[in-house]
Amino acid sequence: MAYGYDISHLLSASVLVFSFLLLFQGRMFGLLNMFVMQAVCLSLTVASQAHFQNAPHLYVTAAIALFFKAGIIPYSLRRIIIRLGIYRDIETIFGVGLTLVVGVALTCLAIMTVMPLAHAQELSAREDLAFALSVILMGMLMMITRKNAISQIVGFMSLENGLVLAATGVRGMPLVVEFSVAFSILIAFFVFGLFVFRIRESFDSVEIHVMEQYRGEKQ
Amino acid sequence: MNLLEIFLWMIPLLLLIGGVGLLAHKTATWYRGVYGATGLVCLFGLVVGVAGLVAEQPPLELVLPLGLPWSHAHFRLDHLTAFFMVVVNLGGAAASLFAMGYGLHEPHPRRILPLYPCFLAAMNLVLVVDDAYSFLLAWECMSLTSWGLVLVEHRIASNRQAAFLYLSMAGFGTMMLLFLFGVLAGQAGDFSFAAFRLNSAGNVNGFLVLFLVLLGAGSKAGLFPLHVWLPLAHPAAPSHVSALMSGVMTKVAVYAALRIIFDLNAHVQWQWSVPVLIIAGITAFIGVLYAIMQHDIKRLLAYHTVENIGIIFLGIGLAMAFRANHQFVGASVAITAALLHTLNHSLFKSLLFLGSGAVLHATGERDIEKLGGLIHRMPVTAFFFLVGSAAISALPPLNGFVSEWLIFQAMMVSPHLPQPLMKFLIPCVGALLALAAALAAACFVKAFGVTFLGRPRSPQAAQAVETDGFSLSAMAVLATLCILIGIFPVTVVDLLQPVSQLLVGVHLPPHSGELAPFTLLPFGSEGSSYDGFLIMLFMLVASTLTAWSVKRFACGVTKRGDAWDCGQPDPSPMTQYTAGSFSQPIRRVFGSVWFYAREKVDMPLPGETRAASFKVTMLDPAWEGLIAPLGQGIGWLSERFNVLHFLSIRQYLFLVFTTLILFLLMVAQWS
Known part of the structure; x- marks a missing residue:
């Protein structure tokens, strides 16, 4: 189908666009909203892949992504934010502008890396991989540049979105891998959430640099 | 079932005995049962090894669905494997027999029981595996089980340090072997030995392989300067395990070196023999120098293992040089000498370690400065220790002489080599070997003389009692074999020829025995010859005649006087000649250069009441x-x-x- 390639291309590109928006966002709820939008885009991408690849099990993956990433996880994070009362602006290590420039550079690097590599694959899979790698790198960038524990969780989750994007772009991805990835993400989320509360109890803050002062080893 | 399949059954059997050892109760019956069963399995392996050595058949191969799923475990039994099976299982059987008596006296026998059979199983497994993965696995099992055995008395801090050093060196060695197999596998990535045999590594990679062998197998065997762990770890284990580690495990490392240098990496260049010869010469020389400075009997023996490994690698280096130059007779003599010395060393080193174990049990002392006069208290042990000492000192008609003589014979034909470097190097190394042999004799005069002769230097030595029957019979077996191989070397040399054929592509002609049945003629009837039987006959006749004539023509009455008396009865045994005083001249000649030995005398002035002191400090160059x-x-x-x-x-x-x-x-x- 001629338009199939265009549609999936558009959708996976929009996942990348939301990654940029995540980097740009300065407020907690805005961040969560962007994350929800990214998860919706991701699930649409996976669904379209399921349709065009004739791989019905990918619908399950799409449903998992929609349910957890766009539903439960953002909702729980929102509750955490409200309970902890951290609505204020997110501090970044260096300015938003510079972060976005680094993001663009990372996208270029991802394209340069993947494009010559996967020439045996079909076109859409190749570009999907490039998008996915960019999303992964940008998730890591977000984890590094944000000082707040909640935004680091969001960065990690968006990194995982990139992984799912990479996995579904290629044909023949078994369902069991999807399940295990989804499961491990959920576990990771629980652990993160628990830690955030514990940290808050112990240190009265979720700002990371506050915790560093309490580390016994650091002289 | 062929020989290989029969042999492979040994491994699970030994592991099973190890499992039984884990459950053993604290009774002598259980200890004897475990050691006895291990010894029986080893005897069985010995029979299989001898059968494999005499059988004229192509190598047996077997693939079992073990190990990595995409490359099964490969096994192979050829003549080289069969020969080392004999070495390993002979040592294993003797040590097990010894342990049936000695193992009961250990402070913590149940710590040894589970590991001991597993150690033997791992060593046997190294010999038969035929792919890199299984080899490394078996090799590492061997290291780990022996490490556990070194740690048996783990409450002693020096044992823990020795075990730690051993573990680090063993890890290093295995890593080098891992790299080595990587180089051999090359781009293709097939890790079975069969694939290695087909590949040619080429000049640069071939040398790299040799270098890695010297590091990997050499560190396990104890080549200078990677030997530092050996004199610490071997003595720390219980004596029957020391015998296995020194007498047998170092031989497994020799096996690995032979297998890789001559079989897997077959295109030997003459240049490669240069580092082997130099390192081997230095190892032989410095090993015996270390030994002579030692007063701890087990450590002394461990340093002698370093020396003998040097001699064996000298034979290997010579064989490489001759083979690369297509001088096959020389190569065959050199490799036969190396193999024979491997067997011989495993015999007399096991014998000596078992003897030292008997002394250790009887007196609780390893320091020979506190022993003395044991020949009266432990006459049978003393006799066997003397046989072992004479054998390791390469005195005819014992077995040590035959193999060292063969190495010198191979050196004698080195002027036929075309390279000027080799013409110069081999006599130099030969001089080092001759010096090492002489120093070894001196060292064992010290070890035997100070331990067994004279007067007891401590109450423990004065009250020593002869060890038990199992221990003595194990020593008797080994001593008899030392004498037999010395007297009838022809039989053993002929048995080794299939291995020589395998390694260097030729074998010596079988000895027909037309002129004299027991004469060893490595270079045919024109070359030099050695007849151990004749020499033994001469020595027997001459000494009997001398003894008889002394009795006949001199004073006929046997008189017994006090030892070390010199006409001045002195109540203190400390006035006797000590090990320290024996080794002082040699320490002054060589030690000041090699070990930076310095003597410091502190003499009080007249009128001062403090004691005088004499201190010697030495540094270990390798350390x-x-x-x-x-x-x-x-x-x-x-x-x-x-x-x-x-x-x-x-x-x-x-x-x-x-x-x-x-x-x-x-x-x-x-x-």
């Missing part, structure tokens, strides 16, 4: 020059990297992130 700086370097690096333990989460993530970006940039650059 000071290589191991200690290496350890300091690693410590320094770890200090620098210690900062990494105290980063924040974001900094750790940043490290991961930048590494990933770096790799991606490399991929983008290269593709």
Whole structure:
């Protein structure tokens, strides 16, 4: 189908666009909203892949992504934010502008890396991989540049979105891998959430640099 | 079932005995049962080994669905394997027989029981495996079980240090072997030995392989300067395990070296023999120098293992040089000598370690300065120890002489080699070997004389009692074999010829025995010859005649006087000649250069009441020059990297992130 390639291309590109928006966002709820939008885009991408690849099990993956990433996880994070009362602006290590420039550079690097590599694959899979790698790198960038524990969780989750994007772009991805990835993400989320509360109890803050002062080893 | 399949059953059987050892009760019956069963299985392996050595058949091969799923475990039994099966299982059987008596007296026998059969199983497994993965697995099992045995008395701090050093060196050696197999496998990545045999590594990679063999197998065998762990770890184990480690495990390392140098990496260049010869010569020489300075009997024996490994590798180096130059008779003589010395050393080193174990049990002392006069208290042990001492000192008609004589015979034909370097190097190394042999004799005059002769230097030595029957019979078997191989070397040399054929492509002609049935003629009837039987006959006749004539023509009455008396009855045994005084001249000649030995005399002035003192300080060149700086370097690096333990989460993530970006940039650059 001629338009199939265009549609999936558009959708996976929009996942990348939301990654940029995540980097740009300065407020907690805005961040969560962007994350929800990214998860919706991701699930649409996976669904379209399921349709065009004739791989019905990918619908399950799409449903998992929609349910957890766009539903439960953002909702729980929102509750955490409200309970902890951290609505204020997110501090970044260096300015938003510079972060976005680094993001663009990372996208270029991802394209340069993947494009010559996967020439045996079909076109859409190749570009999907490039998008996915960019999303992964940008998730890591977000984890590094944000000082707040909640935004680091969001960065990690968006990194995982990139992984799912990479996995579904290629044909023949078994369902069991999807399940295990989804499961491990959920576990990771629980652990993160628990830690955030514990940290808050112990240190009265979720700002990371506050915790560093309490580390016994650091002289 | 063929021989290989029969032999392979030994491994689970030994492991099973190890499992039984884990459950053993604290009774002599259980200990004897476990050691006896191990000994029986070893005897069985010995029979299989001899059968494999005499059988004229192509190598037996077997593939079992074990190990990695995509490359099964390959096994192979050829003549080289069969020969080393004989060495390993002979030593194993003797040590087990000894342990049936000695093992009961150990302070913690149940710590040894589970590991001991597993150690033997691992050593046997190394010999038969035929792919790199199984080889490394078996090799590492061998290291780990022996490490556990070194740690049996783990409450003694020096044992823990020795075990730690051993474990680090064993890990290093295995890593080198891992790299080695990587080089041999090359791009194809097939890790079965059969594939290695087909590949040709080429000149550069071939030399790399040789270098890695010297590091990997050499560190296990005890080549200078990687021997530092050996004199610490071998004596720390219980004596029957020391006998196995020194007499047998070092031979498994020799097996690995032979297998890799001559079989897997077959295109030997003459240049490769140069480092082997130099290292082997230095190892032989410095090993015996170390030994002569030692007063701890087990450590002394362990240093002699270093020396003998040097001699064996000298034979290997000579065989490489001759084979690369297509001088096959020389190569065959050299490799036969190396193999024979491997067998001989396993016999007399096991014998001596068992003897030292008997002394240790009887007196509780390893320091020979506190022994003495044991020949009266333990006459049978003393006799067997004397046989072992004479054998390791290469005195005819014992077995040590035959193999060292064969090595010298191979050196005699080295002027036929075309390279001037070899013409110069081999006589130099030969001189080192001759010096080492002479010093070894001196060292064992010291070891035997101070331990067994004279008057007891401590109450423990004065009250020693002869050891038990099992221990004595184990020593008797080994001593008899030492004498038999010395008297009838022809039989053994002929048995070794299939191995020589396998390794260097030729074999010596069988001895027809037309002129004299027991004469060893390595270069045919024109070359030099050695007849151990004749020499023994001459020695027997001459000594009997002398003894008879002394009795007949001199005073006929046997008189017994006090030992070390010299006409001045002195009540203190400390006035006797000591091990320290025996080795002092040699220490002054060689030690000041090699060990930076310094003597410090502190003599009180007249009128002062303090005691005079005499101190000797020595430095170990391998330790000071290589191991200690290496350890300091690693410590320094770890200090620098210690900062990494105290980063924040974001900094750790940043490290991961930048590494990933770096790799991606490399991929983008290269593709």
